[in-house]
Amino acid sequence: MVKAGKLGLIMLGVAGVALACAIRYAWQPSIEPLLAPAPTGADTALVAHGEQVAEVGDCMYCHTANREKPFAGGMPLDTPFGVIYSTNITPDPDTGIGRWPLDAFTRALREGVSRDGHLLYPAFPYPHFTKMSDSDIAALYAYLMSVAPVSAPAHPNDLRFPLNFRPLVAGWNLLYLKTGELQPPDRSESPAWLRGRYLVEGAAHCASCHTPMNALGAEKNGEAFAGNLIDSWNAPPLNALTRAPKPWTHTQLVDYLRTGLASEHGAAAGPMLPVTQHLGNAPESDVEAIATYLMSLQPPPAPAQPASSREKASRTDDASAQSIRGGTLFASSCAGCHASEAPMREIGGSPALGLSSVLTSDSPRDAIHLVLQGNPWNGSATAHYMPPFADVLDDDQVDDLLAYLRTQYAQRPVWKDVSRTTAAIRKEIPQP
Structure with missing residues (x-):
């Protein structure tokens, strides 16, 4: 009984420390708004670079509910905890990110914190965007600041209690957010592999859909790319492509990612269709690099069934x-x-x-x-x-x-x- 009491006190203490840490990180300082949107449109090369980053990241799909209002948000994102609506990322000064300086935009991508200091829900894949380089983030910022501003207030989320209490995200971040760039691989790899790894693990955030989630909505450790269920569709394992009836090849995967059709496997559909449409606008070398990295994750082909x-x-x-x-x-x-x-x-x-x-x-x-x-x-x-x-x-x-x-x-x-x-x-x- 005494041991049980001590264990209870220890658990209570651990819970108290965790709560204190969560409270400590639940409210972040705001970043001063810009008086006017940043004049980025003049740097056409930077904007073009940012557009390519946006295509790889499929930003438009999640942040566009109305095709006539790209990036204006309002897209409902179903989660196990309720519905989250994407936000307006056009440069509208009042309802978008028009008054966000670059450092606020960078903090949102790397730490999941809005300009005013409130925490973003991890349906926004900042655990992957945190791996993006300064140059890619700056280019993406320049591109988004160059699109047409749209006045579109945020749609209220529909999350169950207590998950609608944003400060709880601080505890999630303490458990699952690993900030910082990718660590170098253990062995020497080709430039294409390194580029593909950077894109897959960062801007493209492939694991967000193709990895099983735990009870708290985080990617399961040790099960990267093992497949998941997204919007009622199967997001198939990306680490078992060679186990298909006809094993995937690098060429077939590039064709599929760029055109949405692989002649030996099928056509993209459901949530994957817009991904291939946007990758079709990305640099071909980037898509080839993504395929190079994904093909390196494969096991040997399975023995043919008798x-x-x-x-x-x-x-x-x-x-x-x-x-x-x-x-x-x-x-x-x-x-x-x-x-x-x-x-x-x-x-x-x-x-x-x-x-x-x-x-x-x-x-x-x-x-x-x-x-x-x-x-x-x-x-x-x-x-x-x-x-x-x-x-x-x-x-x-x-x-x-x-x-x-x-x-x-x-x-x-x-x-x-x-x-x-x-x-x-x-x-x-x-x-x-």
């Missing part, structure tokens, strides 16, 4: 009524573009369905999303690379169709609970 076991699974499921129904749906709704002899498959550059990462995934979520929502053509709001079928197929029909595709093309066992998952995803689709 054909006999694949064929056995296929034959077993092909005999089922579900597969027959799915085959009928494929013939009527999909074969025009996806059958091996379909002209549209050649025109669109679509990969063979048996190689599609969506169909060979362990989870059906991305396949369901694509069937229901389709895939826009190069970000178009009206043209589609693949049309949506949410109004054509019901949940059970989606289940039948995917069972057919899994067994006939991916040669894998059917996914479980597809109808139920489809119903849940259907409810998440924004209504026009």
